[in-house]
Structure formats: structure tokens, C-alpha cells
Amino acid sequence: MLVSSAVAEYLRYCAVERQLSAHSLEAYAVDLNDFHRFLGLDRPLESVGSADLGAYLSDLLERRRLSISTARRRFACLRTFFRRMAGSGRAADPFQGWRLELPRRMRLPRCLSQHEVRGVLSSLAGAQRVTSSSSAPVLIAVRLMIATGIRVGELCKILVSDVAPEATRVRIRGKGARDRHVYVSDAGLRSELLQLLETRAKQPTRDAHLFVNRLKRPMRSQSVRVALRRHSEASSNRRRITPHMLRHTAATLLIERGVDIRFVQKLLGHSSISTTEIYTHVSDEALRASLEKADVLANLAA
Secondary structure (H helix, E strand, O other), X not given: XXXXXXXXXXXXXXXXOOOOOHHHHHHHHHHHHHHHHHHOOOOEHHHOOHHHHHHXXXXXXXXXXXXXXXXXXXXXXXHHHHHHHHHOOOOOOOOOOOOOOOOOOOOOOOOOOXXXXXXXXXXXHHHHHHOOOOOHHHHHHHHHHHHHOOOHHHHHHOEHHHEOOOOOEEEEEOHHHOEEEEXXXXXXXXXXXXXXXXXXXXXXXXXXXXXXXOOOOEOOHHHHHHHHHHHHHHOOOOOOOOHHHHHHHHHXXXXXXXXXXXXHHHHHOOOXXXXXXXXXXXXXXXXXXXXXXXXXXXXXHO
């Protein structure tokens, strides 16, 4: 089997059997096709060995000078690809006996301050008052993301039938076909969701999407990104706000308020708690408040 055929087969497997999102499939395709281009000729899959992996690593870091994080991501994708091919008996796994040793840099998630969150919500609410109900779904969507930490792709997949009758719980279709529930504790947000449900109940099918655009089509992730960018600028925030920053902010705020990290892990849909643990390193506001309360120098003077 040629490498190109193996890549196409693997992407079909990821789409059909693993049910990966379009965003994940696109990322896998970029990484695998980059390795395919590096090999040059469309070689037989079984001819790829550990020497090719080493040469590819040198090409990424030395010739192209890509970041270590990019190299790690590319090789993580290659590892799962060759593991799948080896498991189906189509080629030996070149990663057997070859280990990637690159330092792992822990990057802190980009979170919003409470001032920035209030600024964006205020701008969205102002736009809703001016344009009547056209901005209401976006405002509710943003509030739901801040309250629950769901991904923007997950938000756009929510169906009317996914929302509990009292809007206290929402079913989320997560990454890797892993469903979960998130809970809405804010009474105001629950009321807004119920009003949105009443509006959407006019649709002919119960499986209609909860969030739609002005054309009554399912809201797209890009629409939320554009709205956030526009309203973050309108609120005079100094940096560009993205949907994923809302997810990071939700997790950080929950941990700062003492929510057990295992509950936060379940809420965010992380398969490993080590992914969630990074938020314990970004609670700067809680750290500042604790240090002010302790006030070491003042206690020494006393």
C-alpha cells in the first residue's frame, strides 16, 4: 500500500469510525500530508522506517525551524497513524524502538479577566438592545460558553432536544464521540435558554439546532468568532478574544472558586485529568487574594 492511499484510508477511518470533528480531520490531513510531501516519492508504506522519522524531525526543526510544539503535534499524529497501520497488518510500526525526546513546554492557557468578560457581555447586550432580538442567540451562546466551558464546535451542535425541560442541563456532543452533560446554575441564563427554546419550538422538527443565524440555519463557529472579535474591540479590550479563551476562562474561574478539579474535568470533557491540571497554575487572581490576606510583612510587624 502506498503512503498516499494509507493516509486517505486513515482519514476515512477517523471520520467514520472515530467520528472526529471536521477541525480535527483537517489538522490530521495537514500533518500527514506534510510527512508525505517530505518523503518525496509516493513510497510503499512498509518502506518507511525509523531513519525517515529521524530525517523528518531534522527537517522540521533544523531546516524549516518550526517550533518544538509543532514537531510534537506532527509526530503525535504520525504515531497514531502508524499504530493503526501496524494494527491492521499493513506495515511495521517505525516508532518501535525509536523514541521522540523533545522538551515539553507547558503553555499557560490564555484567560480573560473578569473586567474583560464583563466588557464583552456588556457590548453584546448593548447590541441586542439596538438590534432587537438578532443578537440574542449570540449573547446567550457566549454566556453559556463562559458558564460551562463548552467548545464553540460543541455549542453549534446543540439541538433543541439536548436541553432539559427546565434548561438546567444540556447534552453536549464532545470530541471523539464522547457525550456529556453540562449544568446551568445561573437562573438568568436558564430563563434565556427557555425563551430561546420557545422560539425554536416553532421549527417543524424537534431535532432542530438550538442556535441558528438570521437565515435560520445552524450557527457556525466562525460566526461566534467574528462576533467576539467585533464586540471585544467595541468594549475597548486590548487583545483579541477567541471562543477558546472563554473555555479557558470558565475552567479557571471554577477552580478559583473552589470547584473540585475532577468536576471541572468532567464538565470540560477532558479524558485525562492532567489536561485539566494546567488550570491550577493560572489562578493568579486567587493567588493575589490569598497573598493579600496572608500579608507576611504585616504579620511580622505585629
